[in-house]
Amino acid sequence: MAASKSAVANDAATVYELRVYRAVPGKLPDLLRRFREHTIKLFSKHRMKSIAYWTPIDEPESSNTLIYILRHPSREAATANWKAFADDPEWQRVKKESEADGKLTEKVESTFLALTDFSPRL
Numbered sequence: 001m002a003a004s005k006s007a008v009a010n011d012a013a014t015v016y017e018l019r020v021y022r023a024v025p026g027k028l029p030d031l032l033r034r035f036r037e038h039t040i041k042l043f044s045k046h047r048m049k050s051i052a053y054w055t056p057i058d059e060p061e062s063s064n065t066l067i068y069i070l071r072h073p074s075r076e077a078a079t080a081n082w083k084a085f086a087d088d089p090e091w092q093r094v095k096k097e098s099e100a101d102g103k104l105t106e107k108v109e110s111t112f113l114a115l116t117d118f119s120p121r122l
Contacts, residue, residue, distance in 0.1 A: 013074040015112050016051065016122070021066040022107040028055075028064050031104045035066070038094045046085040048072060051122055064106075071122065075112060 023031045032055070040050055051069040056062045072078035085091055098104060115122070 011121075015072050015075050015078060015114060017070045017072060017078060018111045018113055019068050019070065020109040021105050023064045023066065024103055024106050025064065027102075027104045028066070030098060031066060034094065034098045034104065038091075038098075042085060042088060042091050042094075043070065046081045046088065047077065048081050048085070078112070 021031060035053065043050055049071040051071055053066065053068040056065050056067070070078075072081060
């Protein structure tokens with residue numbers, strides 16, 4: 001059965017966001033705990049689909065890096081989703097509490113990606 005035109009159009013607009021977090025030295029366990037206990041649920045609440053989360057195996061990145069991919073319906077939706085997430089009082093509370101002893105990240109990188117025509121669908 002062929003995909004509908006609207007499904008194809010929605011697929012074409014879909015973007016993936018690769019995010020790389022560099023944790024403050026010694027803070028990666030706290031960052032992972034925040035994701036595990038709070039952040040992923042809030043992403044879902046704000047229509048950000050978690051695809052996968054990784055930590056590197058080799059040093060020095062294994063002690064300070066979290067890598068993950070989110071899926072958004074479009075680039076515009078990603079912007080709106082991140083704004084809603086940042087404005088969420090629950091996120092603001094969690095962030096404040098988890099950073100009571102200092103920030104958890106030194107650097108956050110974000111790259112938006114489009115699937116190639118030969119990629120398996122995610």
